[in-house]
Amino acid sequence: MSVAPLPRVIEPLKLVEQRIDLEGTVALSECQRLQESVISCEGDIKVALSFGKDEEGLRVISGSLQADVTMQCQRCLQPVSLAVAGNINLAIARHEDAVKALPGYYDPLLLSEPEVELWPLIEQELMLSLPIVATHPEGECEIDTSYQDKDEEIQQDKTNPFAVLAELKNQK
Numbered sequence: 001m002s003v004a005p006l007p008r009v010i011e012p013l014k015l016v017e018q019r020i021d022l023e024g025t026v027a028l029s030e031c032q033r034l035q036e037s038v039i040s041c042e043g044d045i046k047v048a049l050s051f052g053k054d055e056e057g058l059r060v061i062s063g064s065l066q067a068d069v070t071m072q073c074q075r076c077l078q079p080v081s082l083a084v085a086g087n088i089n090l091a092i093a094r095h096e097d098a099v100k101a102l103p104g105y106y107d108p109l110l111l112s113e114p115e116v117e118l119w120p121l122i123e124q125e126l127m128l129s130l131p132i133v134a135t136h137p138e139g140e141c142e143i144d145t146s147y148q149d150k151d152e153e154i155q156q157d158k159t160n161p162f163a164v165l166a167e168l169k170n171q172k
Ligand SMILES: [Zn+2]
Pocket: 073, 074, 075, 076, 077, 078, 080, 135, 136, 140, 141, 142, 143
């Protein structure tokens, strides 16, 4: 796979007409917004994109991305390194009405001019692929989850509606 950076600016409609496949990288150092939502990220986002039309004639950009980021584990609050992978499923729309008409399985790419900045687009797609709650894998977290599960069970017992019913019965 090519390791050259993706072009910063592309003309999506041209690439769709030519059915271009693009492979390349976006430097994580370029991704300011992403950096604000993770502890750290180094290296590149590896990206593969295919431009073309689907069976319904919609102009689509599909592909995948992959990057290593460090987020905060929401269990032990320590840093956790994550390999984030995501799919890209964009459909090009030329105006707002066309956006509404797109099938739900596409993310709309509203194109008001021929050129679009590709790097922020890839950054945005990566941010959508970040886990909402980052945690260490089972067994690697500093907080033993088996204890936490027990705590949850005990808390559930307290609010168990049947326990309340049993109390009512006893009062009779
Ligand atoms: Zn953890």
